[in-house]
Amino acid sequence: AQRVTQPEKLLSVFKGAPVELKCNYSYSGSPELFWYVQYSRQRLQLLLRHISRESIKGFTADLNKGETSFHLKKPFAQEEDSAMYYCALRGPSGNTPLVFGKGTRLSVIA
Amino acid sequence: GAVVSQHPSWVICKSGTSVKIECRSLDFQATTMFWYRQFPKQSLMLMATSNEGSKATYEQGVEKDKFLINHASLTLSTLTVTSAHPEDSSFYICSARVSSYYEQYFGPGTRLTVT
Numbered sequence A: 001a002q003r004v005t006q007p008e009k010l011l012s013v014f015k016g017a018p019v020e021l022k023c024n025y026s027y028s029g030s031p032e033l034f035w036y037v038q039y040s041r042q043r044l045q046l047l048l049r050h051i052s053r054e055s056i057k058g059f060t061a062d063l064n065k066g067e068t069s070f071h072l073k074k075p076f077a078q079e080e081d082s083a084m085y086y087c088a089l090r091g092p093s094g095n096t097p098l099v100f101g102k103g104t105r106l107s108v109i110a
Numbered sequence B: 001g002a003v004v005s006q007h008p009s010w011v012i013c014k015s016g017t018s019v020k021i022e023c024r025s026l027d028f029q030a031t032t033m034f035w036y037r038q039f040p041k042q043s044l045m046l047m048a049t050s051n052e053g054s055k056a057t058y059e060q061g062v063e064k065d066k067f068l069i070n071h072a073s074l075t076l077s078t079l080t081v082t083s084a085h086p087e088d089s090s091f092y093i094c095s096a097r098v099s100s101y102y103e104q105y106f107g108p109g110t111r112l113t114v115t
Helices: none
Strands: A003-005 A010-014 A019-021 A024-026 A032-038 A045-049 A072-074 A083-090 A104-109 B004-007 B010-013 B019-025 B032-038 B044-051 B067-073 B076-081 B090-097 B110-114
Touching: A003 A083, A010 A019, A019 A104, B004 B090, B010 B019, B019 B032, B019 B090, B019 B110, B032 B067, B032 B076, B044 B067, B076 B090
Parallel strands: A010 A104, B010 B110
Antiparallel strands: A003 A024, A019 A072, A032 A045, A032 A083, A083 A104, B004 B019, B019 B076, B032 B044, B032 B090, B067 B076, B090 B110
């Protein structure tokens, strides 16, 4: 069965501190992994997908197949990073819909 | 970028009535649309997947006769909640994509309150 686990409901950090949002997954095969972000009163939007290997807004995420993890990291948190973050997966080549984790609310304190 | 709209953004209806929610892809043709449901402070739960011109595929536990999905064109999908009950009150979000390789784009959501 496919599953995405985000163990932290809420993560509070001070501005300038490093951030790591944890995501572990369960999937038979090689899924595509994503991070989505939802700012207050806005729609869900794509932040990162593992196949792109990009850094968006200072965030990076590395797929670790051995640990089945896709943790989201940023070296220096900014206040504008405060939002809800969802880890998601889908089957290879996008042949299944996105399945989401429960989300982690990141609060960056000034 | 690709935009997905939903209408209405907020609806209140009486128990026993039906309500229709529209999802449109504004600047692209969506071969596949998805409907999710989100309870307060919880994650998005996939309800169904619909391909244009085909019957929707519902997730386990989602009542097909209660949540009617129509994907009549490449830019429009509708979700009709039939005989709504208070427990159907939720945030409904649609998502659309061009094809399987591409990103899923999300609508802003529709908040349904059944009184």
